[in-house]
């Protein structure tokens with residue numbers, strides 16, 4: 031099978047750079063086009079991007095001329111890591127033109143006919159793209175903090191029912207893009223506010239754990255109360271959850287359900303799928319972002335400190351790599367799932 035040509039929209043940004051790293055030597059996708067703002071367009075990529083990754087800019091990428099959003103693109107799949115100020119309109123226009131836009135941006139996530147997919151949880155929601163008025167389609171992945179919460183809740187919701195969730199996030203600075211939070215605000219500090227974040231964490235999990243009902247998704251009915259903070263950590267969102275379950279379950283039963291969680295990416299052995307979407311650790315002081323974000327290539331949700339909660343039923347600490355499983359890696363896995371399910375060829 032020849033490789034599917036892909037473009038990266040917002041290729042110079044934090045998420046865009048991670049797309050470039052994760053797509054190196056990908057068996058099905060080949061980076062054909064790089065797109066960014068008028069500040070970058072027309073320049074070779076290595077000159078336009080303020081590269082912050084652990085490997086050098088790949089040779090075949092460094093000299094590629096960055097395109098602007100106004101240009102006609104030839105790629106089948108457009109991975110979007112666009113700033114949300116431009117993502118909404120641009121993604122619609124590209125879907126109208128026949129591209130499959132697989133987006134990290136918040137703009138279309140809650141549109142009625144746009145699937146918000148984590149393929150381990152709700153790959154059946156891809157089907158709703160057939161209701162979209164476009165020649166192509168828009169598919170989204172979740173907010174990075176939502177990603178790990180939805181992952182932890184999905185198997186518990188299936189096994190016991192989730193009735194209410196209290197979530198506190200400790201989010202890395204890479205989540206704010208580049209240049210992000212000023213160093214003077216974050217060094218030696220915790221900022222108890224991230225604009226718009228709590229609304230997303232309080233509404234997106236219910237869409238992901240919802241049920242496809244013809245032309246729409248019935249959202250799961252449980253409430254989520256979120257408190258989101260920015261902490262001086264480079265990569266990795268750590269989050270604490272307290273969960274009220276529909277059916278009583280012991281700590282051991284909860285751990286077993288989390289450990290046994292698998293989905294279609296594991297069944298179909300998709301290239302970017304972690305073998306274990308959820309890793310449960312028994313170490314009392316883990317998970318920690320400095321130690322655990324790269325487990326399973328940054329694609330797992332690491333769960334620790336599972337214990338009884340005296341207010342709700344069960345509590346735990348969870349962690350994930352915000353720019354890998356929380357962003358670029360999630361979008362690539364969605365694309366792999368869509369190819370495997372026959373939506374994209």
Ligand SMILES: NC(=O)C1=CN([C@@H]2O[C@H](COP(=O)(O)OP(=O)(O)OC[C@H]3O[C@@H](n4cnc5c(N)ncnc54)[C@H](OP(=O)(O)O)[C@@H]3O)[C@@H](O)[C@H]2O)C=CC1
Nearest residue numbers: 040042043044045066067070111113114135205207208357
């Ligand atoms: N960082 C993270 O962990 C996560 C981010 N997201 C979402 O992904 C998206 C990208 O985030 P992130 O990479 O962190 O942000 P960055 O600010 O690092 O990057 C933004 C990208 O958008 C491009 N851009 C900005 N303005 C325009 C414009 N007018 N026209 C075309 N391109 C433009 C920038 O290009 P240029 O360099 O030329 O200015 C850059 O490539 C956002 O919507 C964000 O909310 C989602 C989940 C996690």
Ligand SMILES: N[C@@H](CC(=O)OP(=O)(O)O)C(=O)O
Nearest residue numbers: 134135136173174201205206
């Ligand atoms: N707001 C997240 C990252 C992000 O951009 O999320 P969203 O795509 O939902 O706007 C963070 O700061 O860590």
